[in-house]
Amino acid sequence: MKEYQKFIVIVAVFLAAYFIPFDSPQISTAIIEAFHLLQEYAREHVLFCLIPAFFIAGAIANFVSQGAVIKYFGSGASRIVAYSVASVSGTILAVCSCTVLPLFSGIYRRGAGIGPAVAFLYSGPAINILAIVLTARVLGWELGIARAVGAIIFAIVIGLLMAFFYRKDDKERLTSQMAGMDEDMTESRNPLQNILFFLTLVLILIFATWGKPTEPVGFYNAIYTIKWPVVIVLLAALALILVRWFKGEERKEWVNTTWDFAKQILPLLFAGVLVAGLLMGRPGTDAGLIPVRYIEALVGGNSLQANLVASVVGAFMYFATLTEIPILQGLLGAGMGKGPALALLLAGPALSLPNMLVIRSVIGTRKTIVFVSLVVVMATITGMIFGSIGI
Numbered sequence: 001m002k003e004y005q006k007f008i009v010i011v012a013v014f015l016a017a018y019f020i021p022f023d024s025p026q027i028s029t030a031i032i033e034a035f036h037l038l039q040e041y042a043r044e045h046v047l048f049c050l051i052p053a054f055f056i057a058g059a060i061a062n063f064v065s066q067g068a069v070i071k072y073f074g075s076g077a078s079r080i081v082a083y084s085v086a087s088v089s090g091t092i093l094a095v096c097s098c099t100v101l102p103l104f105s106g107i108y109r110r111g112a113g114i115g116p117a118v119a120f121l122y123s124g125p126a127i128n129i130l131a132i133v134l135t136a137r138v139l140g141w142e143l144g145i146a147r148a149v150g151a152i153i154f155a156i157v158i159g160l161l162m163a164f165f166y167r168k169d170d171k172e173r174l175t176s177q178m179a180g181m182d183e184d185m186t187e188s189r190n191p192l193q194n195i196l197f198f199l200t201l202v203l204i205l206i207f208a209t210w211g212k213p214t215e216p217v218g219f220y221n222a223i224y225t226i227k228w229p230v231v232i233v234l235l236a237a238l239a240l241i242l243v244r245w246f247k248g249e250e251r252k253e254w255v256n257t258t259w260d261f262a263k264q265i266l267p268l269l270f271a272g273v274l275v276a277g278l279l280m281g282r283p284g285t286d287a288g289l290i291p292v293r294y295i296e297a298l299v300g301g302n303s304l305q306a307n308l309v310a311s312v313v314g315a316f317m318y319f320a321t322l323t324e325i326p327i328l329q330g331l332l333g334a335g336m337g338k339g340p341a342l343a344l345l346l347a348g349p350a351l352s353l354p355n356m357l358v359i360r361s362v363i364g365t366r367k368t369i370v371f372v373s374l375v376v377v378m379a380t381i382t383g384m385i386f387g388s389i390g391i
Helices: 003-019 025-063 066-073 079-087 100-109 114-126 129-139 141-165 167-179 191-208 219-225 227-245 248-280 292-298 304-316 324-333 338-347 353-363 365-389
Strands: none
Touching (some): 025 191, 025 248, 066 079, 066 167, 079 114, 100 114, 100 353, 114 141, 114 365, 129 141, 129 324, 141 167, 141 338, 191 227, 219 227, 248 304, 248 353, 304 338, 304 365, 324 338, 338 365
8 A cells, every 4th residue: 555545544534533423323323233244244254155265266376277267268268168157157156246256366367368257256146046046936937037047148248348348458468477377286186186176165165155045845955954064074075185185385375375365355345344334234224324215215116217226226235145035025015116126136146345345456446347337237227128028
């Protein structure tokens, strides 16, 4: 941080401490609500979502061949392969908009093009198969299908547009990375061993983040009942893999890289969660600085305003995995139109204020603004079309 930036931070903190009316019930309640959201985030996402994701990102940075990433996801890679894989990745990874960030950062820094990387960034939380099924069952099959189809199309289109807008930057970045390509730590293992290593890491993330279904029976509930025994077995398998197939120096580098990701991402996430909680409160509450009744009044019908407000609110609000569904159920009951509901479903789970802060640190301010704008604009237009169809 530069000196003038430090000065601005000091002045901002001073002015906030001097002028904010902390004795106001609305202000004090919103501040407490912000820390409640942070506590909820820490309890539900850091240990079982973010930490496994950090270790996967660290493994990508150390043990995935940089040449392979550039070959299959670089700016010169086959678009069919790159975007097909990236756009449906969320059907496997049941992650939220924050948990996907270390994975996105890992593949982007390893040489993935901005297009496939952004497609993966959007699809990871947006195409969660459990969320799609639950949307169809709770909010109706039409919203469930529209969400699934829309999310896949969004991932591909937004990725292609980002690749087109920043094709020159991508080419320069790829050239620079190829010139300084490091030696990959894969010589001591065969491809099958590397696949089993990454598969174990991914399965740990999937099972550790498996949420409790709304119904006490069925496939998803059966998986939920055995999730922790499975995680324990997978951790034991991972320990054996690390001891048998990895050198001590490799393990050390992996931990160091994982820690680098955590240092970069966690402070921004925590700050973003606090701000999101301050402004809007926890999902399902009305304790933030922006009252829920104002949002409800603005998202009725199928006007441009209703769809735009739903997209913007969804983009900035933090949704834990699956929490968007009961929130939308309440908003639909309060008069929200189906078009704005779809707009929120397409913008909300894939974005959040904490998510944006981290994306900015990875790809820069301008690209982040373009990415967020594309999501909001496309969600708004899609919501209006869906609402006008009247399914």
